[in-house]
Amino acid sequence: MNIIIIGSGIGGMACAATLANSGVKVKVLEQNNDVGGKAGNIQQNGYEFDTGPSLLTYPNWFDDLFISCGKNPRDYFDYIKLDNVTRYFFEKGKHVDVLGDLESTAENFEKELGVEKTMFLKYFKKWENIYEISEKVFLEGDLKIDFNFIKNAVKWVSVSGLSNIFKSMASYNKRLQNPELEKIMNRFATYTGSSPYETPAFMNQLAVVEMVLGGFYPKGGVFNLPKALESLCLDLGVEFEFNCKIEKINMLKNSIEIFSSQKKFSPQKLISNVDYYTTQHLLGKKSRKSRTVLSTSAIVFYWGVKSEFNQLKLHNILFSEDYKKEFSEIFNDENIPKDPTIYINISSKIDSNHAPKGSENWFVMINVPAQKNLISDNQIKLIKDLIIKNVYNKFDVNIENLIEFEEILTPNKLFKKTGSYLGSLYGNHQNSIYSIMKRKKNQDQKFKDLYYVGGTVHPGGGMPLALRSGVNTANKIINEIR
Numbered sequence: 468m469n470i471i472i473i474g475s476g477i478g479g480m481a482c483a484a485t486l487a488n489s490g491v492k493v494k495v496l497e498q499n500n501d502v503g504g505k506a507g508n509i510q511q512n513g514y515e516f517d518t519g520p521s522l523l524t525y526p527n528w529f530d531d532l533f534i535s536c537g538k539n540p541r542d543y544f545d546y547i548k549l550d551n552v553t554r555y556f557f558e559k560g561k562h563v564d565v566l567g568d569l570e571s572t573a574e575n576f577e578k579e580l581g582v583e584k585t586m587f588l589k590y591f592k593k594w595e596n597i598y599e600i601s602e603k604v605f606l607e608g609d610l611k612i613d614f615n616f617i618k619n620a621v622k623w624v625s626v627s628g629l630s631n632i633f634k635s636m637a638s639y640n641k642r643l644q645n646p647e648l649e650k651i652m653n654r655f656a657t658y659t660g661s662s663p664y665e666t667p668a669f670m671n672q673l674a675v676v677e678m679v680l681g682g683f684y685p686k687g688g689v690f691n692l693p694k695a696l697e698s699l700c701l702d703l704g705v706e707f708e709f710n711c712k713i714e715k716i717n718m719l720k721n722s723i724e725i726f727s728s729q730k731k732f733s734p735q736k737l738i739s740n741v742d743y744y745t746t747q748h749l750l751g752k753k754s755r756k757s758r759t760v761l762s763t764s765a766i767v768f769y770w771g772v773k774s775e776f777n778q779l780k781l782h783n784i785l786f787s788e789d790y791k792k793e794f795s796e797i798f799n800d801e802n803i804p805k806d807p808t809i810y811i812n813i814s815s816k817i818d819s820n821h822a823p824k825g826s827e828n829w830f831v832m833i834n835v836p837a838q839k840n841l842i843s844d845n846q847i848k849l850i851k852d853l854i855i856k857n858v859y860n861k862f863d864v865n866i867e868n869l870i871e872f873e874e875i876l877t878p879n880k881l882f883k884k885t886g887s888y889l890g891s892l893y894g895n896h897q898n899s900i901y902s903i904m905k906r907k908k909n910q911d912q913k914f915k916d917l918y919y920v921g922g923t924v925h926p927g928g929g930m931p932l933a934l935r936s937g938v939n940t941a942n943k944i945i946n947e948i949r
């Protein structure tokens with residue numbers, strides 16, 4: 468059996484390693500000259516940046532993959548649990564930290580936001596219960612509707628409560644009666660590129676992953692994760708071909724043909740780690756999908772900043788004034804928000820070699836709609852000015868003249884660099900129960916030898932879910948071959 472995987476993102480390499488470990492011959496074709504896809508890396512002028520993901524959750528899933536392949540994960544990568552996960556900033560001078568354990572976080576909410584600790588812990592218990600069942604229903608395996616699935620799904624509905632399937636996350640969270648805490652909880656919708664004003668209330672369980680299971684940081688930076696997966700693949704005999712952009716896929720009756728500009732490949736099975744909709748284009752299908760089904764995209768500024776900021780932590784959020792308006796602008800008006808929430812990640816807070824001494828590497832991100840349009844220089848300037856003004860208002864520092872290195876990621880650049888359709892971060896958004904249930908499956912409905920892995924298909928976006936989609940799909944194929 469020879470299998471080709473297009474794309475060396477986290478899902479593609481997790482799939483390749485699992486297959487190779489069971490004796491299957493696997494080749495990975497990658498358009499870029501290095502692995503990682505969205506989880507890429509920039510090293511320039513003494514600064515180092517992770518280009519995409521910055522927060523690691525479920526690091527044990529990464530460990531499990533290495534262990535299942537008979538390897539010690541610590542020979543490949545390591546990580547630390549964060550004591551301080553995220554610092555949330557509100558009006559000037561006011562901030563609150565989400566810490567490494569729920570009790571201390573609840574104490575912080577009581578001290579800084581005036582939210583009764585017992586009330587918050589009670590509110591949170593519900594999501595912990597729902598999360599426990601959801602993991603079994605939605606994250607394990609292939610969403611196959613069998614007896615076990617139905618049994619778990621019935622249990623899930625009874626714990627979630629029917630109303631939380633149809634009520635939005637934001638409307639549920641109003642019961643917290645604290646606008647600042649509501650924003651903190653509503654923000655978890657963005658982990659699936661969705662709007663808290665539309666995604667169902669049960670998605671509040673996403674908070675459990677970060678607030679209970681914890682936030683982690685891979686030592687040396689997030690890029691060490693794809694590099695560790697690449698080493699694992701190489702140790703298991705996976706072959707990589709870089710600078711190999713696939714331009715066309717032909718699924719024929721008894722064979723498969725895939726073409727780069729130079730070569731033709733004929734695997735027995737094909738796995739696409741490329742965004743689901745981009746893969747449909749490679750198959751020659753004219754996707755009629757409107758961009759309104761897609762999750763958010765992002766504009767990211769990678770700034771080398773010639774100063775250090777004690778007020779900032781590894782992960783920082785500067786909330787917009789009107790969170791509801793921000794999401795309405797993104798999803799209803801399809802515009803870049805006028806007053807966006809700003810996320811600042813500074814990995815040099817932990818890995819001091821990510822910036823020259825006395826400087827910091829700022830990854831500054833805002834959410835924007837996935838889009839065809841190129842973002843003009845003028846729009847970029849407006850956003851940059853806005854961020855600089857916001858930072859000034861919060862910290863009394865004008866960073867404009869402190870920025871000595873800059874690179875910018877736009878939806879269009881992300882599309883070109885990683886194939887992510889119109890720059891969407893996670894494939895389809897999850898703004899309704901319908902869109903959640905309609906998530907694309909790991910096996911093509913028509914072509915049984917074509918599979919999909921990665922953050923745009925089941926079980927979902929983000930590094931751990933992309934990894935799991937690769938492992939689940941590989942195991943499905945291994946069972947089929949047997």
Ligand SMILES: Cc1cc2nc3c(=O)[nH]c(=O)nc-3n(C[C@H](O)[C@H](O)[C@H](O)COP(=O)(O)OP(=O)(O)OC[C@H]3O[C@@H](n4cnc5c(N)ncnc54)[C@H](O)[C@@H]3O)c2cc1C
Nearest residue numbers: 474476478498504505519520521522713886921922929930
């Ligand atoms: C700005 C940003 C912030 C994020 N933040 C987080 C976070 O904090 N935590 C988290 O867990 N996740 C985060 N994510 C999401 C996470 O990065 C992704 O879900 C995950 O990395 C996706 O992996 P994947 O397996 O889908 O592959 P991708 O990363 O999508 O990789 C696909 C690969 O396919 C290759 N490819 C595409 N087209 C072709 C072709 N035609 N021929 C050959 N190769 C091709 C690409 O070059 C790429 O290497 C973030 C993403 C972004 C962009």
